[in-house]
Amino acid sequence: MEFRALVALLESHGELLTVRREVDRNYELPALLAQAESREKAVRFENVSGSDYPVVGGVLTSLRRWAMGLGLPLASFDEPNALDNYVAGAVASPLPANVTDGGAVAEVVIRGGDIDTGKLPAPLFFSGDSHPFISAGLGFARDPSSGQQNVGFYRVPVIDRRRISLSAGPTSHLRVIYKAHGESGKKLQVALAVGVPPALQIAAAADLPAGISDVDVAGALQRKPLEMVRCQTSDIMVPADAEFVLEATVNLDDWVDNVMGEFGDQYGKTNSPTAMIDAITHRRDPMFHVIMAGMNREHNFLGRMLGYHLRAGILDNLGEPFPTVRDLCIDMTPQRTGMRAQVIVSVDKESDDEPRAIIDAIYAMQFGRFPLSMLMYRIVVVDQDVDIRDHREIDWAIASRMNSAQQFLVYEDKTGRGAAVTRLGYDATAPIGLRDALRRPDIPGEEQYRLDDYLLDD
Numbered sequence: 001m002e003f004r005a006l007v008a009l010l011e012s013h014g015e016l017l018t019v020r021r022e023v024d025r026n027y028e029l030p031a032l033l034a035q036a037e038s039r040e041k042a043v044r045f046e047n048v049s050g051s052d053y054p055v056v057g058g059v060l061t062s063l064r065r066w067a068m069g070l071g072l073p074l075a076s077f078d079e080p081n082a083l084d085n086y087v088a089g090a091v092a093s094p095l096p097a098n099v100t101d102g103g104a105v106a107e108v109v110i111r112g113g114d115i116d117t118g119k120l121p122a123p124l125f126f127s128g129d130s131h132p133f134i135s136a137g138l139g140f141a142r143d144p145s146s147g148q149q150n151v152g153f154y155r156v157p158v159i160d161r162r163r164i165s166l167s168a169g170p171t172s173h174l175r176v177i178y179k180a181h182g183e184s185g186k187k188l189q190v191a192l193a194v195g196v197p198p199a200l201q202i203a204a205a206a207d208l209p210a211g212i213s214d215v216d217v218a219g220a221l222q223r224k225p226l227e228m229v230r231c232q233t234s235d236i237m238v239p240a241d242a243e244f245v246l247e248a249t250v251n252l253d254d255w256v257d258n259v260m261g262e263f264g265d266q267y268g269k270t271n272s273p274t275a276m277i278d279a280i281t282h283r284r285d286p287m288f289h290v291i292m293a294g295m296n297r298e299h300n301f302l303g304r305m306l307g308y309h310l311r312a313g314i315l316d317n318l319g320e321p322f323p324t325v326r327d328l329c330i331d332m333t334p335q336r337t338g339m340r341a342q343v344i345v346s347v348d349k350e351s352d353d354e355p356r357a358i359i360d361a362i363y364a365m366q367f368g369r370f371p372l373s374m375l376m377y378r379i380v381v382v383d384q385d386v387d388i389r390d391h392r393e394i395d396w397a398i399a400s401r402m403n404s405a406q407q408f409l410v411y412e413d414k415t416g417r418g419a420a421v422t423r424l425g426y427d428a429t430a431p432i433g434l435r436d437a438l439r440r441p442d443i444p445g446e447e448q449y450r451l452d453d454y455l456l457d458d
Contacts, residue, residue, distance in 0.1 A: 024048075042059050059289070060201060063078070087308050091212060095216055098227050115161065115280055117161055132157070133293065138196050139151070139192055144186060146210075150214075151215060164246065166275060187249065191236040194288060195243025202218070202221060203215075204218075207306050243288065243289065248276055257269060263339070295335070318358065345381045346384055354381075383397070383429050403434075404431075406427075411423040
């Protein structure tokens, strides 16, 4: 499904607001976009100061919207682990893309002196942001070792009319590509696509393992191959139906610091190389996708896809040494976890030592090329009678079953980032000897009694 097709669907469902008054892209547009998201609405700004292009945001803010964007029934991901299982199926059976000779994204081609990023409605979101940012761009770059294209979400500071930067974090595959090209001295060309199919946004947000094609997984997610087209100035392949594509050459000798309000409601600083834009292509009537930065719904919800990859990897590693592990949940809700994630583990323990051993094992795991602990804030182990997807249940278990100082674990930071990211472990299970005393009250046969049955007329 094209990005604009999802926008049209939202409009037909009454879930798209339209702002026709002129709005300033800096601060005013973000403030209004955040308010629209809080009302669970997408929004289209038809008149953005200094730009000829309308802005659309607040699109992929719920599992229901994700199902809509994949052309699935709206309740497809309502059950626990339904999304994880669906993505796992797509990873196991990817659908290769179709390569086309042309596409709507190249209906207009801008080169040379006509290139001006200032005409793109990239906002300043927050008072401490260092640059205007393109927030909904998917970056495409080729891995020099495998030749495979990497696709990922990258925040993109707009530096001047011809220069941007694809800002790659420390665990990003793009950071590895930058390093490899810097060592080889080879030219690195990249592309940035804005307004891409929802399936590709979901696949890119999942941070799939190296060697797995995000594009092919996206095809499987939407049950139809993506249409890809070659860039105007490089061999990079981009979605043929994207709204915009920026083609650029990276200057690995020119790095820039950038600061942006992040998903955990704090500022984040990164350093990345600049890229000179060689061409901008777009549809004849394009719309510019903006993801509201900071601790806001679309931003945070796409971030949850990282949890899919983490959950599958952790469960796989725990399976043999810890057969008593029954389920696992990755919580990436910033209001509870800040800039990192927490892991909730359900266990049917056979000894009181198991929870600590499980916590130790998870913190010792690798996430691709990096320690998993870089992404974690805390790990909580609970008994099977606790709903690991209900934060109120987790709080109850911590308050009710942590009766010993030995059940609270503090791990010194091992990433060199200081005490602010010290890791925590909670053994919130009932000691085996106290299980009977700490059991939860229950109503025998409760599930057979339904109030609605008793309210029916005789």
